[in-house]
Amino acid sequence: MRIDMHTHSHYSKDGVMPPKELIKRARMVGLDGMAITDHNSRGGGIVGSDIARDMEDFIVIPGIELSTDMGHLIVLDPKTDFPKPLTLLKALEIIKEEGLVSILPHPNRGLNGIKPIEEEPLEVEGIETCNARSSKSQNRRASHFADLWKKARIGGSDAHLAAEVGYGVTIIEGDLEEPDEILEAIRGIKTEAECHSIPLPTRVYENSRLFAGWIRRGFRRI
Secondary structure: OOOEEEEOOOOOOOOOOOOHHHHHHHHHOOOOOOEEEEEEOOOEEEEHHHHHOOOOOOOEEEEEEEEOEEEEEEEEEOOOOOOOOHHHHHHHHHHHHOOOOEEEEEOOOOOOOOOOOOOOOOOEEEEEEEEEOOOOOHHHHHHHHHHHOOOEEEEEEEEEOOOOOOOEEEEEEOOOOOOHHHHHHHHHHEEEEEOOOOHHHHHHHHHHHHHHHHHHHOOOOO
């Protein structure tokens, strides 16, 4: 199975795409599923999951990309909202209490990537070792921590536009039919990651759009 584990819909403050358009694009490029992980919102994932429920050959995992004091953290299939503001330690505490699956996305990237420390393993189930918007050196560094801490390798596009969907994927052997089976594969470290660079014109357009949004927010990160 090929699943894009990191996408954003218009439920993110910096997103523009309806969940149905993300799903349409994912199916068009041959994916078997995707996680919709909006910034601090479960909305896109819930809507996408409802849409996919009527599909026999496509899975949507609802998720959220939390903003913590140390950077972003993805949580898959959360059942409730998280408090705000939120520290990384508090987020991990809630995740552990509720038995959820968490992923460290784009570590070491800019203002919003958590900076991992080798001697202080984080209690996450997976590390995004292939993010299509990260540099090759950032992805190599993420792979180092996945190996060091024995965490599942996760691939995601970090798409904010439909055209970006599928440039980063998580690969799982077998034909899984339920989101819970994918979560178990992550817990069992039975995943591989693959990504390709988003085409330059799309990257330039999207980076410009995101930068303009950052200015409008008064240089506040999401």
